[in-house]
Amino acid sequence: xxxxxxxxxxxxxxxxxxxxxTKRVVKAAAxxxxxxxxxxxxxxxxxxxxxxxxxxxxxPLQYGAQTTVEQKYGVYLEYGTGMYDPRGAHLIYPKxxxxxxxxxxxxxxxxxxxxxxxxxxxxxxxxxxxxPFIIEEMGRAANVLIKTAVxxx
Numbered sequence: 487x488x489x490x491x492x493x494x495x496x497x498x499x500x501x502x503x504x505x506x507x508t509k510r511v512v513k514a515a516a517x518x519x520x521x522x523x524x525x526x527x528x529x530x531x532x533x534x535x536x537x538x539x540x541x542x543x544x545x546p547l548q549y550g551a552q553t554t555v556e557q558k559y560g561v562y563l564e565y566g567t568g569m570y571d572p573r574g575a576h577l578i579y580p581k582x583x584x585x586x587x588x589x590x591x592x593x594x595x596x597x598x599x600x601x602x603x604x605x606x607x608x609x610x611x612x613x614x615x616x617x618p619f620i621i622e623e624m625g626r627a628a629n630v631l632i633k634t635a636v637x638x639x
Contacts, residue, residue, distance in 0.1 A: 496637065497635070497636070500634065500635040500636055500637050501635050503634055503635070504631045504632075504634040504635035507630075507631065507634050508631060509549070511627050511630050511631055512549065512550070512627055513546055513548075513549065513550070513551070514627075515623045515624060515626065515627035516546070516547070516549075516550040516551040517544065517546045517551040518623050519551065519616065519619065519620050519623050520544035520545070520546075520551035520552060520553045521544045521551075521553075522616050522619050522623075523544070523553040523612050523613055523616050524542050524543065524544040524553050526612040526615055526616060527539075527542050527553070527555075527608050527609050527612035528540075528542050530607075530608035530609075530611060530612055531563075531608045532563065532606050532608070537557060538555070538557045538559070538560055538563065541555060541556035541557040541560065542554070542555050542556070542560075542609075543556060555609060560608075560609070562603070563605070563606050563607075563608065564605060564606075564607050564608065564609050564610065565605050565607075566602060566603060566604050566605035566606075567602035567603050568601045568602015568603065569601045569602050570601075570602045570603060570604045570605060571602060
C-alpha cells in the first residue's frame with residue numbers, strides 16, 4: 487500500500503514566482519500605507535498651514551516606504567513649544583536679542599518672550615488612525631503572493 491503525492495513541482499515553481507514578486511508587492515503595499523498616512527496627516531494639519539501640509543511626503547524605500555514632514559516647524563506644531571513643550575522648555579526668547587514683533591488689527595505688538603503654543607498634533611494621530619488600513623494592506627499583499635504561489639492570478 488502506498489500514497490503518491492504529485493504536482494509539487496508546479497507548487498515549488500509557484501513559490502519561486504511568488505518569491506520573485508515579493509519585493510514588488512511589499513514595496514507597493516508599503517508605499518500605499520505611507521501615502522495613506524500622508525493623506526490623513528495633510529487633512530489634520532491646522533488650516534492656514536498649507537506649506538506644512540504640502541511638505542508631508544511619502545517616498546518608497548528599498549524594502550518599504552516612509553512618510554516624512556519636511557518643514558522643520560512641523561515638530562513645533564506636533565509637540566508644542568515653550569511651557570507646553572513636554573521636554574520642559576519654558577519661555578522662548580528671540581535668538582538675535584531683539585523683540586518679537588507682529589502686526590494685528592492695524593496695531594503693532596511687541597514682546598521680549600512668549601510662553602509658547604500648545605501642541606496641535608497631526609502626524610502621530612494619523613499614524614494611529616491608519617493602523618487598520620495597514621493590517622488590510624498587508625493582508626492584500628499576502629493574498630497576492632499566495633495566489634501567485636498556487637498559480638491563481
